[in-house]
Amino acid sequence: MLIGAMFIYGSVGIFRRYIPVTSGLLSLIRGILGALFLLVLIKLTKRELIPRTDIKTKLLLVVSGAFIGFNWILLFESYNYTSVPTATLCYYLEPSIVMLVSPLLFKEKLGLKKGLCAAASFVGMVLVSGIAETGLPSASEIKGILLGIGAALLYSAVVILNKKLGDTEPFSRTFIQLCSAAVVVFPYVLTAEDITKLPCDARSLILTAVLGIVHTGIAYALYFGAIGGLRTQTTAIFSYVDPITAVVLSFVILHERLSLPAFVGAVIMLASAIISVVGDEKSED
Numbered sequence: 001m002l003i004g005a006m007f008i009y010g011s012v013g014i015f016r017r018y019i020p021v022t023s024g025l026l027s028l029i030r031g032i033l034g035a036l037f038l039l040v041l042i043k044l045t046k047r048e049l050i051p052r053t054d055i056k057t058k059l060l061l062v063v064s065g066a067f068i069g070f071n072w073i074l075l076f077e078s079y080n081y082t083s084v085p086t087a088t089l090c091y092y093l094e095p096s097i098v099m100l101v102s103p104l105l106f107k108e109k110l111g112l113k114k115g116l117c118a119a120a121s122f123v124g125m126v127l128v129s130g131i132a133e134t135g136l137p138s139a140s141e142i143k144g145i146l147l148g149i150g151a152a153l154l155y156s157a158v159v160i161l162n163k164k165l166g167d168t169e170p171f172s173r174t175f176i177q178l179c180s181a182a183v184v185v186f187p188y189v190l191t192a193e194d195i196t197k198l199p200c201d202a203r204s205l206i207l208t209a210v211l212g213i214v215h216t217g218i219a220y221a222l223y224f225g226a227i228g229g230l231r232t233q234t235t236a237i238f239s240y241v242d243p244i245t246a247v248v249l250s251f252v253i254l255h256e257r258l259s260l261p262a263f264v265g266a267v268i269m270l271a272s273a274i275i276s277v278v279g280d281e282k283s284e285d
Contacts, residue, residue, distance in 0.1 A: 005223040022194070033216060045171075081147065124269035
C-alpha cells in the first residue's frame with residue numbers, strides 16, 4: 001500500500017504537465033475531490049468524520065490544511081517553470097528542513113550524522129540546480145527552483161504541525177485538512193487567477209479527475225492505511241520511491257533528463273535523506 005501511494009505521488013508532475021489549468025484552480029479541485037473521496041470512505045468504514053479533539057488541535061488541523069493548499073499551488077507552479085525531476089527534488093529538501101528546525105521546536109538533538117546529512121542534501125541541491133555546471137540557470141529555471149523550495153518549506157510546516165496533533169484519527173484528520181485547503185485556496189483563485197477560460201475537453205477533465213481522486217483521495221487512503229502497521233523508519237525510506245518514480249517517468253514520458261552533475265546531486269540528496277533515518281528506531285524496538 002505504501003509503495004503504491006508513493007508511485008502515485010511520483011506521477012503528479014506528469015499529470016500536471018498535461019492539465020492546462022491554473023495552479024490555484026487545480027489545487028482547489030484536488031482538495032474538493034480528495035475530500036469527497038475521503039468523506040465516502042469514512043462513511044463506508046464508519047469512522048469519525050470530525051475528530052474528537054480540543055479547539056487547539058482543530059485549529060492546528062485547519063492551519064496545516066491551509067499550508068497544504070498553498071504547498072500544492074507552489075509545487076504545481078514549479079512544474080511549469082522547471083523540469084519535473086528538478087521540481088520534485090527541490091520539494092524533497094523537506095526532510096532536511098525538518099531535521100534542522102526540530103532541535104529548535106522540539107528540543108531534539110540534531111546529532112553529527114543528521115547534521116552531515118542535512119548539509120549533504122543542500123550540496124546535492126546545488127548540483128541539481130545546475131549552478132555548478134553552467135553557472136546561474138535561466139530566470140525561469142531559478143523561479144521553478146525557488147517555487148519548489150517554497151513548496152518544501154510549506155510541507156515542512158505541515159509535517160511539524162502534524163507532530164503536534166498527537167494520535168488524531170488519520171482519515172478524519174486528512175479530511176479536515178483537505179477541506180481547509182480547498183476553503184483557503186478558493187478566495188485566492190477568485191482574486192488572483194483568471195478562471196474564465198476553463199478547458200472543457202475530455203482529456204483535461206479526465207486527467208483532473210484522476211489527480212483529485214487517485215492522486216489525492218486514493219493515495220492518501222493507501223498511505224494512511226499503510227503507515228499504521230509500519231515502522232517510521234520503513235515509511236521514511238520507502239517515501240523516496242516518489243522522487244525516483246518522478247525522475248524515471250519524466251525521462252520516459254516527457255524526455256526530460258538530468259545532467260551528470262544533477263544526477264550526482266540527486267543521488268546525494270536521496271542517500272543523505274535515507275541515511276539520516278537509518279537506525280533512528282533502535283531504541284524503540
